[in-house]
Amino acid sequence: MLTPDTVRRVQRAARTLGYSANAFARGLRTNRSMTVGVLIPDLNNPLFPPIVRGIEKALLSRGYTALLANTDNDPERETSSFSALLARHVDGFLVATARDNDEILDEAARREIPTVLLNRANTERRLSLVTGDDRAGIRSAVDHLVALGHRRIGYLAGPEGVSTAEVRLAGFRESLADRGLATGPVVRSGSFTEAAGAVAAATLLTQHPDLTGVITANDLIALGALRTMQVRGLRCPEDVSLVGFNDMRFADAFNPPLTTVHVPHEQMGAEGARLLLERLDDPTAPAKSLLLPVHLVVRASTTAPRER
Amino acid sequence: MLTPDTVRRVQRAARTLGYSANAFARGLRTNRSMTVGVLIPDLNNPLFPPIVRGIEKALLSRGYTALLANTDNDPERETSSFSALLARHVDGFLVATARDNDEILDEAARREIPTVLLNRANTERRLSLVTGDDRAGIRSAVDHLVALGHRRIGYLAGPEGVSTAEVRLAGFRESLADRGLATGPVVRSGSFTEAAGAVAAATLLTQHPDLTGVITANDLIALGALRTMQVRGLRCPEDVSLVGFNDMRFADAFNPPLTTVHVPHEQMGAEGARLLLERLDDPTAPAKSLLLPVHLVVRASTTAPRER
DNA sequence: CTGAAAGCGCTTACAG
DNA sequence: CTGAAAGCGCTTACAG
Numbered sequence: 001m002l003t004p005d006t007v008r009r010v011q012r013a014a015r016t017l018g019y020s021a022n023a024f025a026r027g028l029r030t031n032r033s034m035t036v037g038v039l040i041p042d043l044n045n046p047l048f049p050p051i052v053r054g055i056e057k058a059l060l061s062r063g064y065t066a067l068l069a070n071t072d073n074d075p076e077r078e079t080s081s082f083s084a085l086l087a088r089h090v091d092g093f094l095v096a097t098a099r100d101n102d103e104i105l106d107e108a109a110r111r112e113i114p115t116v117l118l119n120r121a122n123t124e125r126r127l128s129l130v131t132g133d134d135r136a137g138i139r140s141a142v143d144h145l146v147a148l149g150h151r152r153i154g155y156l157a158g159p160e161g162v163s164t165a166e167v168r169l170a171g172f173r174e175s176l177a178d179r180g181l182a183t184g185p186v187v188r189s190g191s192f193t194e195a196a197g198a199v200a201a202a203t204l205l206t207q208h209p210d211l212t213g214v215i216t217a218n219d220l221i222a223l224g225a226l227r228t229m230q231v232r233g234l235r236c237p238e239d240v241s242l243v244g245f246n247d248m249r250f251a252d253a254f255n256p257p258l259t260t261v262h263v264p265h266e267q268m269g270a271e272g273a274r275l276l277l278e279r280l281d282d283p284t285a286p287a288k289s290l291l292l293p294v295h296l297v298v299r300a301s302t303t304a305p306r307e308r
Numbered sequence: 309m310l311t312p313d314t315v316r317r318v319q320r321a322a323r324t325l326g327y328s329a330n331a332f333a334r335g336l337r338t339n340r341s342m343t344v345g346v347l348i349p350d351l352n353n354p355l356f357p358p359i360v361r362g363i364e365k366a367l368l369s370r371g372y373t374a375l376l377a378n379t380d381n382d383p384e385r386e387t388s389s390f391s392a393l394l395a396r397h398v399d400g401f402l403v404a405t406a407r408d409n410d411e412i413l414d415e416a417a418r419r420e421i422p423t424v425l426l427n428r429a430n431t432e433r434r435l436s437l438v439t440g441d442d443r444a445g446i447r448s449a450v451d452h453l454v455a456l457g458h459r460r461i462g463y464l465a466g467p468e469g470v471s472t473a474e475v476r477l478a479g480f481r482e483s484l485a486d487r488g489l490a491t492g493p494v495v496r497s498g499s500f501t502e503a504a505g506a507v508a509a510a511t512l513l514t515q516h517p518d519l520t521g522v523i524t525a526n527d528l529i530a531l532g533a534l535r536t537m538q539v540r541g542l543r544c545p546e547d548v549s550l551v552g553f554n555d556m557r558f559a560d561a562f563n564p565p566l567t568t569v570h571v572p573h574e575q576m577g578a579e580g581a582r583l584l585l586e587r588l589d590d591p592t593a594p595a596k597s598l599l600l601p602v603h604l605v606v607r608a609s610t611t612a613p614r615e616r
Numbered sequence: 617c618t619g620a621a622a623g624c625g626c627t628t629a630c631a632g
Numbered sequence: 633c634t635g636a637a638a639g640c641g642c643t644t645a646c647a648g
Contacts, residue, residue, distance in 0.1 A: 020391075022641050023396050024335035024336035024397065025624090025641035026641080027624095028332035028623095028625065028642070029623080029644080030642085035396075043360060044354075044557060046557075046558075049351040049357065052378065056377070065396065066376070067376075068360075068375075070360065080368070084368075087328045087329075088343075089332065226561075253563070255562070255563030256563070331626095332625075333625035333627085336639095336642085337627045337628080338640090
């Protein structure tokens with residue numbers, strides 16, 4: 001018979017000696033690793049570190065550790081990182097890589113590993129996910145420009161086949177239609193990067209020199225557009241007003257500070273982790289979609305259109 | 309007797325069936341996890357994602373996986389993350405958290421877990437490390453301002469007890485002395501952040517309104533200084549020239565684009581991982597210090613001092 | 617309620 | 633050279 005006192009003394013001894021159960025032996029026996037795989041497409045994009053932070057905070061309190069893999073938007077690295085995580089017996093996945101028709105999602109489903117999507121919409125699968133309300137975000141950007149008096153508004157879209165790009169583009173078209181405005185010109189940026197955004201902006205501004213406002217699918221594309229405008233001697237916002245998306249870190253330090261749609265990324269990570277923990281606790285829990293509210297942050301890159 | 313052909317067929321079958329050895333069982337037996345713990349002080353600081361990327365690239369090819377922990381510069385989270393990594397039997401540590409007198413380093417040494425420091429100098433321990441050549445970097449910043457004609461140069465230092473802060477500050481004082489200039493005024497920023505940098509810049513510029521040039525211990529502090537100058541109606545570079553450190557992502561997008569010292573962070577991560585792999589392959593390998601070359605990138609935040 | 621025993625899936629030292 | 637056996641350190645089903 002162990003007295004409570006004995007229990008306490010043993011626990012204290014264990015602590016002072018730095019004992020902790022061997023994770024290998026435990027995992028081998030229980031088939032659980034207390035580990036979650038996190039797939040991030042581009043850690044250098046400032047939108048992702050806050051997501052990772054939210055994830056880590058939510059997992060840590062429950063004794064889980066995040067295994068982070070940065071795929072650099074490279075399908076091959078995505079596959080090999082995914083395999084490495086599988087081999088380490090992660091209990092679940094948080095997936096922020098954004099390609100549609102993703103075979104890693106099929107594989108996770110086949111192995112019945114709980115998976116939650118972050119910052120990307122669902123495809124046909126029944127997976128839990130957390131996104132910002134992209135449609136409402138783009139709508140607030142359109143409303144802002146229209147309220148300032150803009151009527152000729154262009155759009156720099158994200159790459160094809162990426163769900164956030166598609167939702168935001170659809171939101172742009174809908175919002176203009178709802179306002180009774182003709183569909184503005186759209187140019188796709190080849191990727192969510194500054195370089196691709198600069199190229200796309202050059203095309204858009206050359207083909208449509210009459211535009212007074214441009215909305216972009218994310219802040220990096222907006223930054224590329226700023227650069228293109230500068231090269232061409234176009235002033236922002238006097239000649240063209242510009243709106244970004246994400247309110248990523250440093251968007252307020254650009255020249256000019258960028259009007260953009262704020263997305264609560266740290267919360268996104270935390271909520272995603274929480275949804276995953278629910279599934280880990282109860283594998284029969286139903287899939288959920290969480291849509292986080294977003295809001296426009298008005299800075300100096302937008303103003304009323306110049307008279308022409 | 310297994311023919312080579314049989315071997316091949318078995319291997320193929322294993323591959324198609326998706327077999328991979330159970331990592332728990334292997335770890336239990338071999339006491340190796342093929343896993344490396346990475347401690348990062350602040351993933352939201354753009355200097356760290358490239359380091360992580362370099363680490364991951366170098367580890368992946370050798371079959372190791374990085375377990376990333378972001379400590380938010382919080383000693384408590386550092387300790388708990390470190391314990392979580394220990395419990396997962398990481399084979400080694402890459403440590404970029406920068407507090408001096410770090411008990412986690414003692415603990416790693418006690419357990420004989422190979423450890424490499426990134427972006428921070430050694431304390432008394434005999435550990436391998438990789439840093440940028442901070443001294444030379446600050447010297448190039450001083451030389452640049454002096455060559456432009458500046459004589460009254462101030463310095464915004466990093467927080468006390470952080471090795472990079474101390475080395476760069478010493479470099480500033482040395483460089484001025486070597487140039488035969490009086491030591492310029494120094495104000496410490498409470499942390500390597502924009503907010504703390506803004507506060508420190510306010511103090512420096514109030515106490516020394518005659519300064520024509522300011523060098524900062526990192527780009528975030530410089531960004532805070534830019535903000536303070538803007539609030540006070542001081543123009544950069546016309547009134548005060550400003551130099552950052554790190555050449556972090558987006559330093560070229562600031563207003564004005566920041567003159568700063570470029571540090572090869574991705575290479576830093578990769579070299580650090582390589583040093584760690586050396587130790588893992590041969591625990592008797594001697595400790596090495598790697599000093600990576602840096603260079604000044606001149607942008608629009610520095611110019612010749614105004615006549616007064 | 618308690619304690620001994622089996623077994624998770626590997627690797628490796630050892631017998632044949 | 634080959635193959636069977638032991639054992640890593642846990643957890644848990646089971647006998648007492």
